[in-house]
Amino acid sequence: MDSSQLLKGVLDLAVLAVLDGQDSYGYDVVRRLREAGLDDVGDASVYGTLRRLFKAGALTSYVVASDEGPHRKYYGLNDVGRSLLSDSARTWTSFAATMDGLLKEVGAG
Amino acid sequence: MDSSQLLKGVLDLAVLAVLDGQDSYGYDVVRRLREAGLDDVGDASVYGTLRRLFKAGALTSYVVASDEGPHRKYYGLNDVGRSLLSDSARTWTSFAATMDGLLKEVGAG
DNA sequence: TGCCACTATTGCGCATTGCACAGTACTGTG
DNA sequence: CACAGTACTGTGCAATGCGCAATAGTGGCA
Helix, strand or coil, X not given: CCXXXXXXXXXXXXXXHXXXXXXXXXXXXXXXXXXXXCCCCCHHHHHHHHXXXXXXXXXXXXXXXXCCCCCEEEEEECHHHHHHHHHXXXXXXXXXXXXHHHHHCCCCC | CCCHHHHCCCHHHXXXXXXXXXCEXXXXXXXXXHHHCCCCCCHHHHHHHHHHHHHXXXXXXXXXXXXXXXXXXXEEECHHHXXXXXXXXXXXXXXXXXXXXXXXXXXXX
């Protein structure tokens, strides 16, 4: 089954979680998400999400030069972002519990 | 936070889970999902999902007259639907575990 | 020198899908 | 007859993940 639709609305949360505690840039966020198990996440999705969160005022942003390639645009959580992260995490946990409840009945008629 | 995006790709699974073990019709599926905790699920979403799953060959369908209102269009799982249900459930469980893993690091970064 | 791979970001347009809203229609109550 | 509850259909919109192309810097290799 295609898991891409599962990311809808959750990618924001995943990106915020990755940025929590340590600033990072798009290319690296993609790498970290894939290592975490989100194998199929598209790079354009992550860049888009970062831009959207920044535009929404949840992230700070600054550019850093790199010796190994082009410049990197770092993003970090601000207060809005941290607040959004905890709210989203709570919403996700609750939602996941509801789904688990629905699935528990499967096969039990 | 708006949880509507969280449903993306998961509503199929939720509907399949509700139909597992007992045939049902749209209006009742909506009611059951809301009782299960998916308070905000829209009726048009459920009807659309049922139609889509039927069109995809995962559901059987038959009409039953009702004494309390208009006819009811019942849906039930066939082999394709049951297979889709178990596959989707597995995908969901795995995905949810990945997300939980990402969130576990929050605050510990 | 020229070609290629890896790194890194942006922008365009598309596909999927949940939802609001309107319309149709049947039953029962006042 | 108006209205509420039940029940389904269709239209069009909004959100968002993704494929793909373009741009651009660094370094290796023939």
